[in-house]
Every structure is written in C-alpha cells, then in structure tokens.
Amino acid sequence: MTLLLDIVTTAAILFIVSAGLLAIFGVLEIVNFAHGAWLTVGAYCAVVAGGLGLNPWLALPMAFVTGAVLGGVTERLIVRPLYARPLDAILATWGLGIVIGQLITLWFGRDVHFTENLLSGTIHVLGTSYSLYRIFALAAAVVIGLGFAFLLEGTRLGLSARAIIMNESLARALGLDTTRIRLVTFMIGTGLTALAGVLLTPLTSVDPTMGVAWLIGSFMLVMVAGSSFGALAVACLVFGGAQVLVSTFISPILGGITVAVLSALVLRISSKGFARV
Amino acid sequence: MKIPSLLATVTSVMLAGGAFASDDPIRIGVPVGLSGANSVVAPSVVQSAELAVEQINAAGGVLGRPMELVIADDASGAAGAQKAFDSLVFQKEVDVLISMETSAARNAGLPIVSRGQVPYIYTSFYEGRSCNPYLFVNAWVPEQQVPPIVDYLNAEGAKKYFLIGSDYSFGRGMLEFARSYVESTGGEIVGEEYLPMDGSDWTAIISKLKASGAEALITSTAGGAPNVTLTKQMRGAGVDLPYANLAVDEGTAKNMGADAAGILISASYVTGIDSAENKAFLDAMKAKFGDDLRTPNDLSVPQYEAVYLYKAAIEKAGCTDARAVLDALDEVSFTGPRGTIQMSKQHHAPLTMYLGQVQDDGSVKVVGTFKDVDPGEQCPKL
Numbered sequence: 001m002t003l004l005l006d007i008v009t010t011a012a013i014l015f016i017v018s019a020g021l022l023a024i025f026g027v028l029e030i031v032n033f034a035h036g037a038w039l040t041v042g043a044y045c046a047v048v049a050g051g052l053g054l055n056p057w058l059a060l061p062m063a064f065v066t067g068a069v070l071g072g073v074t075e076r077l078i079v080r081p082l083y084a085r086p087l088d089a090i091l092a093t094w095g096l097g098i099v100i101g102q103l104i105t106l107w108f109g110r111d112v113h114f115t116e117n118l119l120s121g122t123i124h125v126l127g128t129s130y131s132l133y134r135i136f137a138l139a140a141a142v143v144i145g146l147g148f149a150f151l152l153e154g155t156r157l158g159l160s161a162r163a164i165i166m167n168e169s170l171a172r173a174l175g176l177d178t179t180r181i182r183l184v185t186f187m188i189g190t191g192l193t194a195l196a197g198v199l200l201t202p203l204t205s206v207d208p209t210m211g212v213a214w215l216i217g218s219f220m221l222v223m224v225a226g227s228s229f230g231a232l233a234v235a236c237l238v239f240g241g242a243q244v245l246v247s248t249f250i251s252p253i254l255g256g257i258t259v260a261v262l263s264a265l266v267l268r269i270s271s272k273g274f275a276r277v
Numbered sequence: 278m279k280i281p282s283l284l285a286t287v288t289s290v291m292l293a294g295g296a297f298a299s300d301d302p303i304r305i306g307v308p309v310g311l312s313g314a315n316s317v318v319a320p321s322v323v324q325s326a327e328l329a330v331e332q333i334n335a336a337g338g339v340l341g342r343p344m345e346l347v348i349a350d351d352a353s354g355a356a357g358a359q360k361a362f363d364s365l366v367f368q369k370e371v372d373v374l375i376s377m378e379t380s381a382a383r384n385a386g387l388p389i390v391s392r393g394q395v396p397y398i399y400t401s402f403y404e405g406r407s408c409n410p411y412l413f414v415n416a417w418v419p420e421q422q423v424p425p426i427v428d429y430l431n432a433e434g435a436k437k438y439f440l441i442g443s444d445y446s447f448g449r450g451m452l453e454f455a456r457s458y459v460e461s462t463g464g465e466i467v468g469e470e471y472l473p474m475d476g477s478d479w480t481a482i483i484s485k486l487k488a489s490g491a492e493a494l495i496t497s498t499a500g501g502a503p504n505v506t507l508t509k510q511m512r513g514a515g516v517d518l519p520y521a522n523l524a525v526d527e528g529t530a531k532n533m534g535a536d537a538a539g540i541l542i543s544a545s546y547v548t549g550i551d552s553a554e555n556k557a558f559l560d561a562m563k564a565k566f567g568d569d570l571r572t573p574n575d576l577s578v579p580q581y582e583a584v585y586l587y588k589a590a591i592e593k594a595g596c597t598d599a600r601a602v603l604d605a606l607d608e609v610s611f612t613g614p615r616g617t618i619q620m621s622k623q624h625h626a627p628l629t630m631y632l633g634q635v636q637d638d639g640s641v642k643v644v645g646t647f648k649d650v651d652p653g654e655q656c657p658k659l
Binding site: 003010112114117121122129131132203204209210212213243248252 | 472473488509513515533
C-alpha cells in the first residue's frame with residue numbers, strides 16, 4: 001500500500017515541478033533551461049516570507065507573482081528575440097539560470113536555508129500512516145492539472161494558445177495578438193514554476209543550486225510529453241512509478257537515473273513520446 | 278568578512294610592536310575550499326587560523342619570528358587542490374601546510390607534499406587510514422566518532438539498526454565502520470541504503486526504513502543539502518526512531534528547527550564545552566570578528582589547535598627544518614578548546630568525544646562525554 005502511495009505521490013511531485021516547463025514548451029516551443037532557477041526563486045520566496053514572519057502559505061501567491069513578473073521581464077528582454085532560434089534560446093536560458101543562481105548566492109549566501117513546513121505530521125490512508133504533505137502534494141498536482149485543462153479548454157486565452165500551437169501564422173493572420181499571448185503564457189509558466197518551488201520546500205533544502213537536481217528530470221518528462229498535460233500526467237505516473245519500483249527493489253542509486261534512461265528509450269522508439277495519449 | 282577569492286592571498290599579519298629578532302616570517306600554507314562544497318565552512322576555518330596566528334604573534338611569535346598565513350583556494354576538489362598545493366609548496370615556499378579540506382583535495386595534494394617535503398597537518402575529520410610520513414591529523418576518524426553513538430543507542434535498548442548514506446567515500450566509509458561496530462556489539466543491521474550525492478528523492482528508502490522494523494537509525498550523508506532533505510522527508514513521513522546523524526554539525530542542527538529535535542550528534546567539539554580554554558577561545562573569537570564571526574565548529578577548532586601544535590613542534594625542534602619538526606610533531610601537545618591534543622597515535626590523535634542531542638529549541642545538550650577515545654590502528658607502518 002505504501003508502495004502505491006509512494007508511486008502516485010512521486011508522480012504528483014514530478015508533475016508539479018514539470019508543469020511550468022511544459023506550459024512554456026507546449027505553446028512557445030522554447031525549452032526554458034532557466035527552469036531550475038525559477039524553482040529556486042520560488043523556494044527563496046518561502047525563505048523571505050518566513051523572514052518577514054508571514055504565514056508560510058502566503059509564500060504560494062507571493063512566489064507566483066514574483067515568478068510571473070520576473071518571467072515577464074525575461075520574456076520581453078531575452079526570450080522574445082529568440083523564438084525563431086530555439087537552440088539559441090536554450091543557450092540564453094541556460095545562461096540566465098546561471099546568472100539567477102549567482103545573484104541568489106550573492107544576496108542570500110551559499111548556505112542552506114530553512115523554511116517553516118506547510119503541513120507536518122502523518123495521516124492514516126488505506127491502512128498505513130503516510131506523510132500528510134505528500135498527500136497534499138497529490139491534491140495540489142490534481143488542482144494544477146485541472147486548472148490547466150480549464151485554462152486551455154474553457155477560456156479565450158486557452159483557445160488562442162491552442163490556435164498558436166496548431167498554426168501560428170494562421171492565428172496571427174486571423175487577428176490574434178500572438179505577442180501578448182506568448183508573454184502571458186511565459187509568465188504563467190514561470191509563475192507556476194516558482195509556485196512549485198515553494199511546494200518543494202517541505203521536501204528539500206533551500207540552497208542556490210537546489211533547482212538543478214530537478215531540471216533534467218522535468219526536461220526529460222516534458223520532451224516525452226510534448227505539449228499535452230494529459231501526456232505529462234501519464235509520463236509522470238509511468239516514469240515516477242518506475243523510479244520508485246527500481247529504488248525499492250533494485251537500488252536507489254539506479255532509481256535516480258530511471259527517468260532519464262526511460263525517457264531516452266521512449267524517444268528512441270517513438271519520437272513523439274507520449275504526446276499521442 | 279570578505280572571502281579572498283584569488284588563488285593565493287597573502288593575509289596580512291598583525292605585528293605586535295614589531296619586536297621580532299628576524300623579519301623573516303614562518304609561513305603557514307592554508308589550502309582550503311573557499312569555493313565549492315566546503316565554501317560554507319571554510320570562512321570559519323580561516324577565521325580560527327587568523328586568531329591563532331594573531332595571538333602567537335602578539336605573544337612574541339615563535340623563536341622570535343612572526344607567523345604568517347598564506348591562504349589558497351582549493352575549490353574543494355582534486356584539480357583545485359593540485360594547483361593550490363603546487364603554488365603554496367613550490368612558489369610561496371611555505372614552511373608547513375595546515376588545513377581542513379575534502380578527502381579528494383587531501384589525496385590530490387599528498388603527492389605534492391611528499392615531493393616538496395613539507396609537514397602537513399590535516400584538520401578535518403575524515404574516513405581514516407590516510408598515511409604519509411609528512412601527514413599528521415588532529416581530527417577524528419570513524420573509530421572515534423561512531424562507538425559513542427552506538428554504545429549510547431545500545432544502552433537505550435536498540436538492537437536493529439538501519440543505515441542511510443550518500444554514495445561517496447566518506448558516507449560509505451563511515452557506515453561500513455558503523456556496520457562492523459554494530460555487529461561486533463551484538464546488534465543487527467536490517468538495512469543499508471545509499472543515494473547519489475545530488476539525489477533529493479528519499480521516498481523509497483524511507484518506505485523501506487519504515488517497513489524494516491529498525492529500532493535506531495544512523496545516517497551519514499554529505500553535509501548541507503542532502504542531510505536537510507533526508508531529515509525533512511523522514512520527519513514528514515513520521516519517522517521518530519532514535520536518530521544519529523554522523524554528518525550534521527551544531528549550527529545546521531540549530532537552523533533546522535523542529536525537524537532536528539532528538540537527533541544525536543557525535544563530535545570532538547561543541548560550543549558548550551565547559552572549560553576555561555574554550556571560554557577564552559570563544560571570547561577571543563567574538564572580540565576579533567564581532568558581527569562577522571562564523572560560529573566555531575568541529576572543523577574550525579582543530580585548525581586553531583593545529584597552528585599551536587605546529588608552534589610547539591618548532592619550539593621543541595629549535596628550528597623550522599621539516600625533518601626536525603616532523604620528529605617533534607607527535608611528541609608535543611596543546612591544551613585548547615577541545616582539551617589536550619597530542620598526535621601521538623600513528624600520526625593521529627586520541628580525542629575526547631562529545632555525544633550531543635538536539636533539543637526542541639535547537640540547542641545541543643551534551644548527553645555523554647567519552648574521554649580520550651583512541652583512533653585505533655590508522656597507520657601501523659608509520
């Protein structure tokens with residue numbers, strides 16, 4: 001039973017961490033390699049909130065706004081000229097990630113920071129006592145997933161975004177303000193990533209390089225998922241599940257590379273990955 | 278404090294009155310990890326070395342000569358250490374090397390030390406059994422740190438142990454010794470698991486721990502992030518076994534807050550040691566560094582004492598000649614914050630170990646003192 005819970009909650013955490021990257025990649029076809037840095041920015045919002053004596057839950061909206069605003073600036077100054085040059089965009093965002101990491105180091109120092117836990121303790125689920133926070137993470141992943149489904153299927157912005165995904169020139173010819181839609185999408189993506197950073201703080205230490213550990217995993221998952229949140233959920237469940245199973249029954253050291261190896265295998269067999277799901 | 282980031286920065290020396298017989302200073306090379314993994318602790322190590330040198334010079338130096346620190350960044354790793362050692366030994370021509378470093382940096386530097394034939398006092402606790410005629414160690418090895426913990430847990434009635442570590446030489450070395458010591462005292466290891474140093478997802482390991490029926494837990498992760506991540510995730514999962522952590526220091530435990538409560542730590546230095554030497558040392562550190570003071574710890578205090586041990590060896594030898602100083606190093610002793618230290622056991626030192634338990638308010642309470650724990654057979658051929 002614990003194994004099942006481990007699998008779904010690990011998948012949930014992977015989903016939360018990757019969702020912002022997918023939002024940007026899916027609509028803008030830009031791989032945002034500063035993803036790890038946005039996670040770190042979000043986590044430091046929790047540190048700042050704690051330093052100001054605020055309720056730790058307030059760090060969530062704070063991180064979303066901070067991430068979105070900084071993301072907006074980044075889109076305007078760095079990413080916008082590079083939409084037609086996705087490889088250069090990878091380089092630019094990778095560099096940006098290093099710069100953000102160094103700025104955080106200069107401001108907060110290299111030390112590990114601590115934040116107040118959002119939720120602590122355990123809960124009885126399905127006959128075992130299990131971490132309350134991980135169950136909460138599962139709920140948070142579902143909310144984020146449904147939120148995106150609603151945003152894409154039920155709003156004007158989502159409709160425009162889908163139009164851009166399908167055929168951008170046609171969308172622009174039909175009078176859609178694609179520049180603005182790109183900006184808003186990028187801001188939502190970075191805001192969501194910063195929010196994920198806060199959600200990570202009860203599970204990890206907060207230090208300037210904390211985002212790097214999550215970058216490669218999310219990148220792999222997004223490559224496999226393409227532009228679909230449904231596919232991302234499936235990828236997280238399958239790969240997260242495989243990671244837990246390998247860690248439990250073979251070795252946690254091999255478990256750490258499961259996501260990367262499986263992603264490479266899936267993309268080798270089918271270049272579209274899980275995108276058809 | 279501004280951290281010197283140049284490869285080698287000559288730290289200015291306070292000359293008290295300048296009343297020295299010879300202007301020619303005794304130069305102490307300090308290769309240390311100002312950048313990289315050790316950068317969090319390195320400033321505290323530099324500070325304690327600076328205090329020792331200042332105090333010694335204020336009291337008239339050694340054999341009438343002042344001491345001077347030459348600090349070099351080893352970037353916490355092998356490649357950086359080769360440059361730092363090479364520069365210190367062959368360009369700056371230091372008389373001795375005294376430093377806290379990673380094992381990778383120490384191993385990379387040792388061949389250069391042998392070639393340059395300079396004494397090298399290593400002041401970091403480590404996995405043990407590093408033997409070289411020029412190398413002396415005044416910090417603990419597994420044989421000294423682990424037994425107090427296991428003895429304490431045994432006395433609390435624990436028989437089944439679970440071991441968790443980061444996958445690197447120090448993590449594995451410590452737990453390997455812990456395993457053999459637990460088994461030799463009649464305990465049983467019900468699980469032993471490792472995660473890579475940059476791994477952050479302990480989910481599967483924690484579930485195994487909970488299912489294992491363990492009565493006590495010993496962890497040896499890399500310091501900093503992995504340690505915090507593991508502890509947070511275990512507390513989140515409701516693990517409340519007796520928990521000994523071989524890699525957490527007092528300062529980190531204090532910052533961790535409620536999650537750290539109950540953790541057992543074993544160290545040769547805690548700030549709460551009740552001795553005149555420790556009080557004098559802490560007061561002098563506060564007076565010298567004020568608001569910039571980095572809390573003295575189990576890595577910085579041996580650095581302070583090592584400078585004094587080197588001074589004692591020069592005085593006994595009557596000169597700074599490497600051969601004579603090496604012969605004197607295991608015969609001299611110094612009574613400092615950790616008590617009386619003498620590197621008399623195969624280039625290692627018997628140490629008094631303190632077993633501390635983190636309290637709910639983050640302070641560390643000493644629950645056991647183990648006098649002069651022997652380092653065991655570290656270098657029988659020396």
